[in-house]
Every structure is written in structure tokens, then in C-alpha cells.
Amino acid sequence: MQLTSLTDILSLIPDLPRADEAARAAAARRQDSLTKPPGSLGRLEDLALFMAGWRGTARPQIDRAQALVFAGNHGICAQGVNPYPQEVTAQMVANFDRGGAAINQLCRVANADLRVIALDLERPTADFTAGAAMTEGETLDALNCGAAAVDSEADVLVLGEMGIGNSTVAAALAAALFGGDPADWVGPGTGSDTAGIARKITVIEAGLARHRGLDAMATLAAFGGREQAAICGAVLAARAAQIPVILDGFICTAAAAVLYVVDPQLLDHCLVGHVSAEPGHRKLLAALGKSPVLAFDMRLGEGSGAVLALGIVRAALACHNGMATFGEAGVSSA
Numbered sequence: 001m002q003l004t005s006l007t008d009i010l011s012l013i014p015d016l017p018r019a020d021e022a023a024r025a026a027a028a029r030r031q032d033s034l035t036k037p038p039g040s041l042g043r044l045e046d047l048a049l050f051m052a053g054w055r056g057t058a059r060p061q062i063d064r065a066q067a068l069v070f071a072g073n074h075g076i077c078a079q080g081v082n083p084y085p086q087e088v089t090a091q092m093v094a095n096f097d098r099g100g101a102a103i104n105q106l107c108r109v110a111n112a113d114l115r116v117i118a119l120d121l122e123r124p125t126a127d128f129t130a131g132a133a134m135t136e137g138e139t140l141d142a143l144n145c146g147a148a149a150v151d152s153e154a155d156v157l158v159l160g161e162m163g164i165g166n167s168t169v170a171a172a173l174a175a176a177l178f179g180g181d182p183a184d185w186v187g188p189g190t191g192s193d194t195a196g197i198a199r200k201i202t203v204i205e206a207g208l209a210r211h212r213g214l215d216a217m218a219t220l221a222a223f224g225g226r227e228q229a230a231i232c233g234a235v236l237a238a239r240a241a242q243i244p245v246i247l248d249g250f251i252c253t254a255a256a257a258v259l260y261v262v263d264p265q266l267l268d269h270c271l272v273g274h275v276s277a278e279p280g281h282r283k284l285l286a287a288l289g290k291s292p293v294l295a296f297d298m299r300l301g302e303g304s305g306a307v308l309a310l311g312i313v314r315a316a317l318a319c320h321n322g323m324a325t326f327g328e329a330g331v332s333s334a
């Protein structure tokens, strides 16, 4: 998938695959034949049916799980919206590469292949209070980079991000896409105090005043950043390859929300792995009509909540594929 303009996305939509309803129905029949009262595995059953629909088979397996973490830097950091200095983005990328971050440990436990992609860290996006964070060309480059990173052989894709300052970008995107009071979308991020949160709100109000009346893709360019655009590209490429996606926290979900505003069905193949402790995430999930797999009070980013949810999806498929039916086990049904 190679986008040459931000409006290309509209022409892709009619050809994107949809869930295979026959495979999903066959998986539902299997669930009802397994040695348990129907429905007793609750949302594990829903996850198995979700995977069946998107993988197009009644007995989906996860042989290959890919985790992609995109990192970017943000011009809005010039406004003092971030408690940690911007160089932490590159320092954490080095930490990911050495295996020292939370995401490395969680990917090992969940058996996911982690790939970290740093997007022009030495060239932060522009300050969105002064102009568009990204040109159309920069937005397209990041979208195409995200799309190209998707392993077409993967059975599931976990997405995450790293970028000092990007909780402000995410809140700005959410406010621009869904409206409401900016204060409802803003939270502490990595640990802003009350004064820091007030600064984030002021900055977002200035950004919203500058960038009015834009469509969803232009909103992405206006507020940034590269990692958000790359997440959009990866979500689209995964869809084209019928690979279900697990989104991470507030920042990752706000990026994908751009696609939802383009067309809500663009996120049909996406689960949200967890609801972050960042307060705007709950409101964002309500706007997208998504229920998180987990609520673990996490607010790290990096894809950490999404890869934890991968373990739950693996558990759902272990039951779905490994359990005996009533007939096979000689267990009497109701």
C-alpha cells in the first residue's frame, strides 16, 4: 500500500476486506459445542469469534504476532507541555533496542516479534500553535512508513508508540475530531502537575483556534505527529491483509481515531487492548464504541497494554481450538 495523497484513503475503502461472516458463524457454532455452558467464557468467546472473522477461518491460530512501536518527536514540546525532556524519546528507543524497556519484557512473555521504528527524531514536527505540525508530504511519508512496516504474514498486529509530548498531541486530535471541552481530553501524560495540565489545555485551545474546519486527514497533519500517522498507515495495511490489530492506550487510540472519522468501519478489525489511566481514553473509547480488553491502570504507552491483551487473545484461542466438544468428551449437554 502506497498513498500518494491524503485523500487516497477514500478510494481504498471500497476494496478493503470485511470480516468473514461465514467463518465467524462457524466459530460461534464451535463455541456452542465446547464443554462449557454456552457463553460461560464471556468475552473470551467474543475474542475468538473476532479473530475467526478477521482471519477468515473457524479455527484461527496465532503463529506469528507482530508488535510495532513508532517513535516521534513533537514541536509542541517548545510550549513546555512535557515534564520529561524531548531527548528521552531517542534514549528510550535505544533502551528498546537494548531490550531494557517494559515492552521488551511483555513482548517476550506474549511471544510477539517487536520492531521499533524511530521516525526522524532529530527533526521534530512543527509547533501546532504556530502552523501545521506536518506538511502533507511528511504526513504521507509517515503513513507509508507505518504501512510498509506491517508483516503481511502476521496473524495479529500489536501497535504502540513513544514520543515525549504526544499526550498533548493525542488530546488535541481527540478534541479536534470529536469536539467537546479540551479539558475533558487532557490528562497528566507522563506526570504533568496541575499547572502543566493547565498549560496543555491552553496550548490545545490555541491549536484548535488556528486549525478549524479541517477533514480528518488534514487534522492529523495539523496536530501531528509522525508516530500517529504511522499508526494510521499500519492499521490500514493490516486491514488490507486481513490482520486484526490490537491498539494500545490513549495516544495510540487517538491516532487510530483519525481513521474512524474518515469512516467508522476502518477500525472494525481493531481491538483496544486496554483502557489507559489517562482520563481522556475512556471518553475516546465511548466515542469509538469500543470496549477495552483490559483495565489495568496502565499509562505507559509503548504498546504495553496492547501486548498484555495479546496474552488474553492467545488464551481465548487456546480454549477455542483446544477444548473438547460435548460429543468428543462424552459429557452430557443440558
Ligand SMILES: O=C(O)c1ccc[n+]([C@@H]2O[C@H](COP(=O)([O-])O)[C@@H](O)[C@H]2O)c1
Pocket (backbone or CB within 6 Å): 081, 082, 083, 084, 161, 162, 163, 164, 165, 166, 167, 168, 188, 189, 190, 191, 192, 248, 249, 250, 251, 252, 276, 277, 278, 281, 298, 299, 300, 301, 302
Ligand atoms: O498511551 C497512553 O495511554 C499513555 C498515557 C500517558 C503517557 N504515555 C506515554 O508518555 C509519553 C507522552 O507523555 P507526555 O507527558 O510526554 O505528553 C509518550 O511516550 C507515551 O507513550 C502513554
Ligand SMILES: Cc1cc2nc[nH]c2cc1C
Pocket (backbone or CB within 6 Å): 084, 088, 092, 161, 162, 163, 190, 300, 301, 302
Ligand atoms: C521513561 C519513559 C518511558 C516511556 N515509555 C513510553 N513513554 C515513556 C515516557 C518516559 C518518560
